[in-house]
Amino acid sequence: xxxxxTPMKISSEKDEDNKKQSILPLTRPQTKEISKDASFISxxxxxLMYTGCSIAMVLxxxxxxxxxxxxxxxxxPQTAIILSQCVIAVCLVETARYLRIVxxxxxxxxxxxxxxxxxxLFMSMLFTGFLALVHLSVPMVTIFKNVTNLFxxxxxxxxxxxxxxxLSILSVIIMTVGAILAGANDLEFDLRGYIWxxxxxxxxxxxxxxxxxASNNIKLSKFGMVYYNNMLSSIILLPIMILKGExxxxxxxxxxxxxxxxxxxxxxxxxxxxxxASLWCVSATSATTYAIVGSVNKVPITIxxxxxxxxxxxxxxxxxxxxxxxxxxxxxxxxxxx
Numbered sequence: 001x002x003x004x005x006t007p008m009k010i011s012s013e014k015d016e017d018n019k020k021q022s023i024l025p026l027t028r029p030q031t032k033e034i035s036k037d038a039s040f041i042s043x044x045x046x047x048l049m050y051t052g053c054s055i056a057m058v059l060x061x062x063x064x065x066x067x068x069x070x071x072x073x074x075x076x077p078q079t080a081i082i083l084s085q086c087v088i089a090v091c092l093v094e095t096a097r098y099l100r101i102v103x104x105x106x107x108x109x110x111x112x113x114x115x116x117x118x119x120x121l122f123m124s125m126l127f128t129g130f131l132a133l134v135h136l137s138v139p140m141v142t143i144f145k146n147v148t149n150l151f152x153x154x155x156x157x158x159x160x161x162x163x164x165x166x167l168s169i170l171s172v173i174i175m176t177v178g179a180i181l182a183g184a185n186d187l188e189f190d191l192r193g194y195i196w197x198x199x200x201x202x203x204x205x206x207x208x209x210x211x212x213x214a215s216n217n218i219k220l221s222k223f224g225m226v227y228y229n230n231m232l233s234s235i236i237l238l239p240i241m242i243l244k245g246e247x248x249x250x251x252x253x254x255x256x257x258x259x260x261x262x263x264x265x266x267x268x269x270x271x272x273x274x275x276x277a278s279l280w281c282v283s284a285t286s287a288t289t290y291a292i293v294g295s296v297n298k299v300p301i302t303i304x305x306x307x308x309x310x311x312x313x314x315x316x317x318x319x320x321x322x323x324x325x326x327x328x329x330x331x332x333x334x335x336x337x338x
Contacts, residue, residue: 088268104224135193138305151205178324
């Protein structure tokens, strides 16, 4: 009996080995397919979240100066407004950590040194963007943000060795020319607003490109990045606000009206989610895809801004805004997977 059982055992072991060998080659492609699908879904959701937050954030920030009389808009406590939005974001992310919904490390000197360049760009982007919205209409700010793609495409090519197609270059030229001609036909032209807008394009592009590097090289979760961005901004902006003498401006009762407070809180709330969505979108896709999504969401922002804030524009201005917007859509198309 023992002699007859041994071959059966050997045969059984061989069958098991054959089963394992037949299963293993099938598992690897399946695993890769699942991983690919998960990455695709993550990219889609990150882009949708970024789009929604971006549209709402622009409208909320434009609503802030519109809640005060026109004579007081040049004396807005800009640093205090941005600081309050950063504090709101810190409170939200810290609450989530306290409830153990998210996890990230506390402040450490090593991480601060690594994150500080990105944080400076983040503050510059917020500051210049807000001041541009104070002096310019939403459609003008929106189409000029497309000029950011000019710097982003160059940065992707120069830093990350990502070539730009002829269609991408053509679309960037259309966006830039459309934005310049629209600005030349702006009935509410304000040189200060356009200076802030150009600076915002440069700082936004620099922020996007450096964020791509930081997302891949600095060991921080997405919410950790949101925490560091807003916490460091709060620490830096507080003394700046005091030195600028904005504490005395805060005694003005117009800044305690419900409309102003609600608009500012809403901007801070949306800023928290926009910051997270931006980091998620860049790390889940690329800096160029982030720029594409930014180009596409300019369409609803332009339309809503024109309607909600009753923007005065010439027919030529509308034509050139449309031209710049179409350029953004062509740019988005040029970046779709072939």
